[in-house]
Amino acid sequence: MRILIAGAGATGGYFGARLIQAERDVTFLVRPRRAEQLRDGLRLVGPGGEETVPVATVTAEALEGTYDLVIVAVKAGALPDMIDQIAPAMGPETMVLPFLNGMAHLQALTDRFGPARVLGGIVKVVATVADDGTIHQMHPIATLTLGPPFGQVTDRIRRIHRELSVSGMEASIAEDVVGAMWHKWAFITAAGVITCLMRAPIGDIVAAPDGEPFIRAVIAETEQVSAAAGHPMPGPEHDAMVGMLSAPGSGFTSSLYRDVTAGLPHEGEHLLGAFVATAAGLGVDIPLTALALLQLRAHDHATA
Ligand SMILES: NC(=O)C1=CN([C@@H]2O[C@H](COP(=O)(O)OP(=O)(O)OC[C@H]3O[C@@H](n4cnc5c(N)ncnc54)[C@H](OP(=O)(O)O)[C@@H]3O)[C@@H](O)[C@H]2O)C=CC1
Ligand SMILES: CC(C)(CO)C(=O)C(=O)O
Incomplete structure (x- = not known):
């Protein structure tokens, strides 16, 4: 082949x-x-x-x-x-x-x-x-x-x-590869929103007062959109996402955050922009994700 x-x-x-x-x-x-x-x-x-x-x-x-x-x-x-x-x-x-x-x-x-x-x-x-x-x-x-x-x-x-x-x-x-892609998209969007908005790796966010409820709120937003699109997050994948994105001491950051902080071309519109637009089309309100997108756009404008 x-x-x-x-x-x-x-x-x-x-x-x-x-x-x-x-x-x-x-x-x-x-x-x-x-x-x-x-x-x-x-x-x-x-x-x-x-x-x-x-x-x-x-x-x-x-x-x-x-x-x-x-x-x-x-x-x-x-x-x-x-x-x-x-x-x-x-x-x-x-x-x-x-x-x-x-x-x-x-x-x-x-x-x-x-x-x-x-x-x-x-x-x-x-x-x-x-x-x-x-x-x-x-x-x-x-x-x-x-x-x-x-x-x-x-x-x-x-x-x-x-x-x-x-x-x-x-x-x-x-x-159901479309479902699998949706679940990865929801995960990668949540990871991007959490680390881009907080400007820190997961461990530092969890260590801050109210860091963990913030993480859970972002995950809830992205899972709500995936479910509204017809792809509810399966229980084990939800648990894995929560585990990975709220692990104490974790140095994990999203590739979106790493690209933005390194001044490299990033996939913000492809990931967060499309996610926010899709959520709007489905009538799902995702204010934290929308805030992260606005922040990215302002950053891009300032650094263009
Ligand atoms: N990195 C990761 O761990 C993961 C990434 N992904 C996803 O995979 C996708 C790809 O990401 P990733 O592999 O990390 O990206 P990279 O930036 O590491 O690689 C992309 C490559 O594409 C090449 N390229 C771009 N335009 C052209 C062109 N016109 N002709 C030939 N080559 C070209 C670049 O080459 P050049 O050197 O010439 O610029 C670069 O080597 C993304 O959507 C990402 O979100 C998914 C899972 C994990
Ligand atoms: C989370 C990870 C590393 C998983 O493959 C990924 O897809 C990315 O950072 O782009």
Whole structure:
């Protein structure tokens, strides 16, 4: 199976490296600067140690032929350009699997490639790319969930799942992948709202008087929206979210908070902006989430 991974950053690079180590036929679609960084291999540092994986790269101008699977592993701001760039790699049978957090990208991919070629997906990994191009995995978790956003699980989806089932990552099929994406979106929105509004990691917020009720109020908001959209948060996932977002002493911050404080392009509109708009459409009032969005927008205006 020919696999193209569009973006060799934290998520694309991590999962791509594991697939290459299992001798899957993977090529990364990258820009020239990243191609240069990867010339001698992709360096991965994590709980399992340090490794360098030889990788094949291609730039958009040099793309040839179509692929069986195109994985989109860019941040939301890069999605419109990436959709244009992967279009020549999409044959009639090619499936596209996005790794992005949030939901809005499903519509953008479907508008361009049609529902039959679009998969839903979520990845759980905690990783980042350092300035020298090394991918740092900060926690051993590495799971990938895929499924049909608009229909049934097909043989083609099962084949893709088998191809992605390799050592160093856990791949699974979700019949209700849209529900799984909603639950991750609710979680990542809550994490973003909590840490962006408080400007601190979870442990410091919990240590402050009234920190914990604030956290619970944000979680309640995002779960209310998910439920109103038809995807109530399952009990175990609710417990896991509360546990993770209110653990005493935890240094956890959201990637949104880390991007904002580092002055990097962030996914605030794709995550919080779309969440607030969706909640308004569903008639759900989420004042804390709306406040975090307003704060982000003011910050962006001040730093533009
Ligand atoms: N990091 C994490 O732990 C997790 C992230 N996610 C989600 O996954 C998605 C991807 O995030 P992540 O992997 O962290 O992002 P990164 O910023 O680490 O990686 C994105 C990569 O996309 C590349 N890129 C952007 N535009 C183009 C283009 N036109 N052509 C080629 N390459 C391009 C960038 O390359 P360049 O170097 O050229 O800029 C960069 O290497 C996000 O939606 C995020 O929320 C989900 C779970 C965990
Ligand atoms: C919470 C986490 C690390 C889980 O994969 C994530 O999705 C993110 O920070 O973007």
